[in-house]
Amino acid sequence: MAAAVRRGRxxxxxxxxxxxxxxxxxxxxxxxxxxxxPHDAEDLVQETFARVLAxxxxxxxxxELAYLMHALRNTxxxxxxxxxxxxxxxxxxxxxLPLEASDPRTAPEAALAASEVLAAVxxxxxxxxxxxxxxxxxxxxxxxxARALGTREATITTRLYRARQRxxxxxxxxxxxxxxxxxxxxxx
Amino acid sequence: MILRxxxxxxxxxxxxxxxxxxxxxxxxxxxxxxxxxxxxxAAELAEQRRVVAMLASLDVGAPASLHQRLVAPEPPTxxxxxxxxxxxxxxxxxxxxxxxxxxxxxxxxxxxxSVVAIALATGDGVPxxxxxxxxxxxxxxxxRVAFPNWSTRGWxxxxxxxxxxxxxxxxxxxxxxxxxxxxxxxxxxxxxLRITGARRAATRGGVSYWTIPDGRASVVTxxxxxHTCVLASRHAPVSALIAxxxxxx
Numbered sequence: 001m002a003a004a005v006r007r008g009r010x011x012x013x014x015x016x017x018x019x020x021x022x023x024x025x026x027x028x029x030x031x032x033x034x035x036x037x038p039h040d041a042e043d044l045v046q047e048t049f050a051r052v053l054a055x056x057x058x059x060x061x062x063x064e065l066a067y068l069m070h071a072l073r074n075t076x077x078x079x080x081x082x083x084x085x086x087x088x089x090x091x092x093x094x095x096x097l098p099l100e101a102s103d104p105r106t107a108p109e110a111a112l113a114a115s116e117v118l119a120a121v122x123x124x125x126x127x128x129x130x131x132x133x134x135x136x137x138x139x140x141x142x143x144x145x146a147r148a149l150g151t152r153e154a155t156i157t158t159r160l161y162r163a164r165q166r167x168x169x170x171x172x173x174x175x176x177x178x179x180x181x182x183x184x185x186x187x188x
Numbered sequence: 189m190i191l192r193x194x195x196x197x198x199x200x201x202x203x204x205x206x207x208x209x210x211x212x213x214x215x216x217x218x219x220x221x222x223x224x225x226x227x228x229x230a231a232e233l234a235e236q237r238r239v240v241a242m243l244a245s246l247d248v249g250a251p252a253s254l255h256q257r258l259v260a261p262e263p264p265t266x267x268x269x270x271x272x273x274x275x276x277x278x279x280x281x282x283x284x285x286x287x288x289x290x291x292x293x294x295x296x297x298x299x300x301x302s303v304v305a306i307a308l309a310t311g312d313g314v315p316x317x318x319x320x321x322x323x324x325x326x327x328x329x330x331x332r333v334a335f336p337n338w339s340t341r342g343w344x345x346x347x348x349x350x351x352x353x354x355x356x357x358x359x360x361x362x363x364x365x366x367x368x369x370x371x372x373x374x375x376x377x378x379x380x381l382r383i384t385g386a387r388r389a390a391t392r393g394g395v396s397y398w399t400i401p402d403g404r405a406s407v408v409t410x411x412x413x414x415h416t417c418v419l420a421s422r423h424a425p426v427s428a429l430i431a432x433x434x435x436x437x
Contacts, residue, residue: 121243
């Protein structure tokens with residue numbers, strides 16, 4: 001996926017812009033879980049790709065997905081910092097494109113359940129949320145997630161354990177009350 | 189007390205890895221035996237596995253609109269090569285069309301499409317250097333609208349050219365970066381050109397960026413200080429062009 005480029009005596013991997021499209025769906029799910037809204041997720045993914053593509057990127061021993069997760073996190077944090085410094089009316093003015101219908105490939109009931117799961121993930125504490133997104137939604141290994149999030153592998157493991165535990169408990173009560181579950185946890 | 193806490197943390201780490209299949213064989217064997225003895229551990233493992241399965245089964249794809257905004261144009265090498273005879277026919281038709289167009293069109297009128305063609309063409313002129321007054325700009329400007337210096341972003345100037353379209357000057361600077369092909373940045377002197385057949389792709393800092401459909405290239409156009417600017421590339425996607433354009437707007 002990444003293109004090998006020789007420069008001087010060294011061979012390096014440069015992120016291939018054409019290969020980014022293959023990661024859009026996964027990044028979009030991650031972005032949705034990160035910010036809790038499908039529309040904000042669209043903006044976040046577009047902004048992340050725009051930043052990544054603004055200049056050639058060198059992959060230093062990491063895969064494309066890990067690099068994009070790192071970029072997504074940084075864009076999210078930087079956008080949030082910027083939004084906190086300005087009036088809320090400006091925070092929503094990044095795009096004025098018309099809103100379009102969500103992906104027709106997804107059945108409405110599945111989209112509803114998925115949106116509730118992703119909304120629940122978005123409510124987790126940020127460090128737990130990022131670990132969960134990196135490993136369970138984006139599909140990185142623990143080592144890749146640790147590198148993408150700038151922490152240790154052991155920390156990722158601990159955060160992941162707690163994130164899953166909290167998410168399970170957050171989504172469980174409606175099941176126990178016998179009402180229609182907001183999200184049905186699929187048995188293995 | 190500390191030993192017990194460490195043991196619990198190690199157990200939790202092993203459960204976490206076992207739940208998503210990343211545990212080593214040794215960890216797996218040890219933990220499965222422990223789970224068989226402890227209903228508490230078994231419940232923890234089941235809870236972790238349910239969340240892993242739930243997140244793995246999320247069936248949410250990015251909207252088609254997002255895919256379209258991010259997609260890069262087909263590289264020119266991917267297109268089928270025309271036969272020599274059909275190439276001659278195409279050239280003849282194009283020449284006739286251009287002749288008819290030139291006769292029918294009033295003199296003194298440029299359009300964005302012709303500026304795009306220039307931005308995608310080659311520039312034999314000397315690559316301009318950095319402005320001595322402002323390092324964010326190059327030392328070349330048209331009607332006091334200077335070209336940006338993107339060298340800190342990995343883009344260096346590789347050429348330039350000056351054209352006249354229907355009486356309006358068009359100055360173009362070409363930039364290249366490792367991993368990308370060339371990008372042409374054109375600024376039109378005089379009155380701004382009308383933008384037709386374009387779609388608004390983004391608004392950054394109050395400036396609207398329009399993309400023009402072109403089967404061969406990505407094209408973005410916008411206005412700086414009342415002047416039409418065009419950024420075009422056969423390889424970089426529209427989102428990358430908007431990111432670059434918004435640096436200088």
